[in-house]
Amino acid sequence: MGSFDDDSAEQPLSPTGRLFLHPKWNLVVHCAIGFKNPIDIDAIKYRLKTSLLLSHPRFSSLVVRDSHGVEHWQKATHIDLDRHIIILHNPVSTASQPVDHETAVNDYLADLSTSPGLSTDKPLWEVHLLMAHNCCVFRLHHALGDGVSLMYLFLADCRRANNEEKLPTLAYGKTRGKKRVDSSIGKGWWVLLIGFLSMVWFNLVFVVEFVMRSLWVCDSKTEISGGDGVQLWPRKLATARFRLQDMKLVKKAVPNATINDVLFGVLSSGLSRYLEHRTPNALPEGLQITGLAMVNLREQLGLQELSDMMKNNSPGLGWGNKFGMILLPIYYHKSNGPDDPLAYLKRAKVMIDRRKQSLQAYFSYKTVLSTMPYLGAKVTAWLNNNIICNTSFTISNIIGPEEEITAAGNTVTYLRVNSTTGPHALTMHLVSYAGKVDMQISVAKDIIPDPAFLANCFEEALLDMKEAASRNATISN
Template identity: 25%
Template sequence: MEFEQEEALEPMSPTAQYLKSSVLSLTIMVVLEVEVPIDDSMTIPLLKDVFLPINHRFASIMVSKKSGGKKWKRVEVNLKDHVIVPVFPCDKSKDYYDECFNEYLSKLGMDQLPLNRPLWEIHIFKYPTKNAAGNVIFKLHHSLGDGYSLMGALLSCLKRLDNPSIPLTFPSRQSNSNSGPNLNSHGYFSRVPEFVSGLINTAYNFGSNLLKSSFIEDDKSPIRSGHDGVEHGPFVITTTTFSIEQIKQIKNKLQVTINDVITGIIMYGTRLYMQRANQDSSKEKCTALVLLSTRAIGGYKSVSEMIKPNAEMPWGNRFTFLHVPIPKLTASELNNPLKLVDKAHQIIKRQRNSASVYLIGQFLEAIRKIRGPEATSGYIYGTLKNSSLAISNITGPVEKMALANHPIKGLYFAVVGVPQSLQVTILSYVDNLRIVMSVEKGFIDPNKFKSCMEY
């Protein structure tokens, strides 16, 4: 990467530099499943008139400063370089195109985005699969923004199917009555135990996070190969769908949150797969790295609001992480998965009752100031590599959408470039929850893992 004069360049946020370095490079792939055959004649006009104006980062490349660090530099964008339409034999079966699509997605995840042009691409797979009449894949580098920012950008290109003039809406944010003390009904002394418990949890969780990021790694297991360079190897993506109404029924029955239910399902499916793959693996130590947004999200803001100075929900990367141990599966939990959901609730509740999330962010900033962004990126890489899997989720709209008058049947996303054998991502859309499992090819059996998740 060549050095540039610093005038007319936009500073690159520290987090963006962490996610695009010599050590770590993360990319997000968003798949839109289209209900009708794709007419791609409107692709270039849509990108020119809607997508590029969303944020100038979509028309910028990453350059190095003479003083160190990186900045964004505006460039002319040749849109044809960013639109790829793969060609396969015609008149084949949906099973054939399913295999072609899966292989294409795997190869696409391994290919690095060219640094001499803006860090995004659109791939249009025009062949019918079992799930859709065609697929549109948005490939965007994570340095452009976090899931909230990039989803907001994509939603700017999409419209409500029933009435394009009405904005999309999103599930209301869950309120948590226990999230803080009630100043009107309790005295200060009654909150002392809660305060002390929070301090203890903060010290324990923060110390545990530091140790697991730097020194302690999970055991090798049926879900963690420990292979060097696993982030550069081939992977397989498989998905499963749950009804949000079913998730809510479990939530209400156990008096927990929707996130608790989802986490419990993932933990149960993961442990069940491990046990079926190797009975002895039930004793192995496994940790899930749960990625959390630091935004108080109640719905997506418009992109024009996100890029304003001092915006309430600004554009960029705003996330942190927590180490959540995956509990061992007992005989009673094997026969009653709801018990593991309740256990997941207790684990996450202890994590919530601490300030470790905030301290982790401050610790990363301290590393950057003392040792630079490359060292911080290395720390994040080690954090990912030492854990068994990563979990991240994004909230989608409750109405069906259309892209240039093409109805969207479903959508999901995956993060690639992660030094793990397994990553799980979750995205809600209309009344369904899509869980995506990205697994190391040849090490984890995707079909068996999917069946364990659906068990």
């Protein structure tokens, strides 16, 4: 991302930003923020006017195209907040009977996911205030940045609920790199050689796998399979809720496991439960179901560091879209099989450990950077659309604040994210907040008509793993 030292200068969009603006994609991120108290419209407007958001060049620029059709950012001469803030005073209701707040907000987000994209005659963001539901929905084009950068920008203007003077805190494992170095000390050269050869092998295998998926290899059809054009189908949303403490308890049951290992174990178990319910005894044991997981590739910044850099208009923040994709194979297993609940976690850990040794995420990111300048937006969009059509679901995971926060002086009760979707019939976005993890499950409702039941399958999968982990801990003691 270039700096905007000259406000009159036009800055080219990044290759990833151009991809997200392509008509075949046109991705928009929706961040739902629940509030404890009624929304104060004037406070929201004042906070936006003085926020880091409006001082960021991307949020005060228009997308324009030159004579060759290449997109550029052009500094807007004026930001009219009234065009960006959409206020809905009446309750959201798509049914004959009133619905609860969560269902109403999810219904609203589902409608947004298939609505027309953001208008390009203004900067590519909006704020929707659902007054009857104490909810604010940020609608942001993915060309502005990925989930991590947008979360950082939002949190830089928030404060802790228990201390209005302090920024929120994030936990992203600052010591992981040090642990890897320390763990290698004292090992024999043959162990390091085997590790190196293993890394080379998995890089080769996973890169070839990614290329094959981009061209012709595809999953077998199941009850959750989408396909080209499914992005236009009506959507439904449901929310699965987890306690971070439960995930940490399960993590301890398997040596060296991580929260992500637990997450993917829950994903495998929950999808197996759901598919068994939809098609009893119809799928072969061990059937591979492949997803796409989004992986952040940037160095993590502290919120105070980010805030200082933004205020000083420092260039080179690593902003925009800097993430890669990894193929995430999980396997269908019947619930009456011999496996205990923790077997899903153990299998997930083996799979994730192998993926960590590869550069598949970097390869996917660099592929977009390479194909866009040389092959153009049409070919790049086709390749990326193809890999979605050849897989079964998308999942992303964003780390949120560890404690409760306030935004515009109002305590936040939840943070949830979803987006407009590609050809997948199933997309899942997770955000952690104050010891809780919410998964927004977006489905093509003509393919997956019961997302609430699917959410329950994921929740029960974690609870079963927690029970098994507690039993193991009791026996070992």
